[in-house]
Amino acid sequence: MRDPDKPRQIIDAAIRVFARAGYYHSRVSDIAREAGIASGTIYLYFKTKDEILVTLFREKMADWVDHVRREISAEPDAVAKIRRLVRLHFTVLERNPDLAEVVQVELRQGHKFFRGASAHEVSAYFALIASVLEEGIEARQIREDLPVKVATKMLFGAMDQLATSWVLGKRAYRLTDAADAVAVIFLKGVCADDV
Amino acid sequence: MRDPDKPRQIIDAAIRVFARAGYYHSRVSDIAREAGIASGTIYLYFKTKDEILVTLFREKMADWVDHVRREISAEPDAVAKIRRLVRLHFTVLERNPDLAEVVQVELRQGHKFFRGASAHEVSAYFALIASVLEEGIEARQIREDLPVKVATKMLFGAMDQLATSWVLGKRAYRLTDAADAVAVIFLKGVCADDV
Amino acid sequence: MRDPDKPRQIIDAAIRVFARAGYYHSRVSDIAREAGIASGTIYLYFKTKDEILVTLFREKMADWVDHVRREISAEPDAVAKIRRLVRLHFTVLERNPDLAEVVQVELRQGHKFFRGASAHEVSAYFALIASVLEEGIEARQIREDLPVKVATKMLFGAMDQLATSWVLGKRAYRLTDAADAVAVIFLKGVCADDV
Amino acid sequence: MRDPDKPRQIIDAAIRVFARAGYYHSRVSDIAREAGIASGTIYLYFKTKDEILVTLFREKMADWVDHVRREISAEPDAVAKIRRLVRLHFTVLERNPDLAEVVQVELRQGHKFFRGASAHEVSAYFALIASVLEEGIEARQIREDLPVKVATKMLFGAMDQLATSWVLGKRAYRLTDAADAVAVIFLKGVCADDV
DNA sequence: TATGAATGAGCCTTCATTCAT
């Protein structure tokens, strides 16, 4: 009888509230008001305020990785997949400004993002990127002596920083406009010379 | 405000404390104890707890940029400068584990890092990187149609992510080992084809 | 209010729950679960959580006094009645460990036990004891200058403390083993010298 | 530099507040207001609200036992000592109405009085009473087959119930008026027949 | 200047009670 949609409503409210004030400056009662429920109700679905943040990130990140994985699978080769992945990364953020704010800015706290509960979901994204690079090496599109782990982190870091700068710059321009440039530079950096 | 060395002592204590527990979970009294002074004394040198964080970052970042600028100026050209810059970026973090923890993990909070008070110092680092890229374009080492701002953020993001992963991985390997790979991939990505 | 047995079920559940965790640390939902009903149902039979406690005590105490009154009436004289009463007091507790825990330990709170709603039932027990003492005085078994009220409270207090110590000692021995000793000492204390 | 008298002030304020409203219905801020300090200050001296109650009882009970022990040591024999002890028990309560209220009514909660932290101090009082009884047996004033533990609990229980009734009866009469009667009945109950 | 005891605003969480189903 417990409303199966409440957790999502609470998380979505939390995203909006965190985007506005940051996790530590948001009160549980703020989230409740934003969700249109009483603050006690939140505790029927989440054990602590912290759990909201962790769940928020886990679910959004899991969705994200699923989405990206599905989308790029249609692409013919590693190079096309990387291009698509970069574009998707930026598109998702551009379409969800509150989520972008939370993920790029508010979630970078201490032990809550890469570390701790979310580590698994972040790893999945890293693994996805790495698998595409491996595929490219296999197909000789990407140079075979590429240190894949390093390159994976570089690409993620590059996209992440573009996104962060865009959020901090109050999203004054279109993030996706940078997508091709990022893909081009990265691909040029990792591809085999004769490609 | 007599003792001109106190602020530095406090900031160094704060770095150690923040590295241990994170900004929000560190108490002003923790910093005081770590610095060997009374908590009230901190307020003779800093108006608020927040100001400690902001000052900490400003000063360390300013030192950092100065240091890098000075070091790379000795290098003959843009390519060599980038190589040096990447290595320096990693070396500084590797030599200051507590600072690394704070900068890579704890400082990524809300409105306190890139945004707000620290924005100026981060910009200076970005400007430094951009100026090297411009220099490379000038010298035709780097392709002239490079979107410099995007490339700057990419390099910073790439280094930053490598550093973050290293910190979160409990510094289990040598960060500087990745320096050359990062420089090579980035430079290959941005350099003119005939170089 | 259809089901005439529900209140008793609820009270019996409450006894078990209070015995386990104490009144203030027991939740209404705990009692509901123990009774196998929904927490809202409790409010069809009791106005507040407090009322459960008060009713619990009133009913159990009224039963108790009735029981004791009936049992001792069969005894031939005051001395025999006191002996029987002491034994009954201990027997009832020994046979109902949860009730003993609640009555001896949990119910001794503030304005809820002797004071307030339960005062009447406690008074009835006191009156019963006093009436036996009066009977003994009448029959010259008990010395006629005995301050009956004081002696009544003494006997109750003595039994009560024995019971409390027994409960707190985790009922490690048989409470009824002390019954005769208590009766003997008390009776020797109050009886006429020539008896 | 921490005020060594503050804990006592807080405890004394707590006694007044608990006497008025009971432990569970008293707020920490009530105690603070009564003590003329800020509520946060209480936490410089006590870890939790519970600790106030436990400390309160421990200290008062320890004082009590010391006081009684010292006073009765002057008496020539066991019988005189019991008489004195009963009178002291009642005198202390009569002179400290708030303490009486707290000890007799508020402190009888769950696991906080005889059980738990206060057990040791209560035991000391029991041991003191028992030692007097033993002394009386030694001197053949008290019958040698007396079950000392039972008699000890009986005396304590008797005094305790007199005190409780007196507190609940709003102290409408003089408790000490009952002291002699209690001592007489108890002593008659435990003394050797030929005394 | 340095101290650290004192302050009190602030917030997460609990849980008795209500009420729509």
Add this chain to the structure above:
DNA sequence: GATGAATGAAGGCTCATTCAT
């Protein structure tokens, strides 16, 4: 009548900041 999800008041505790010494 029975349910249990929802409510929201209440309060223990923390800790940044102040200030008398």
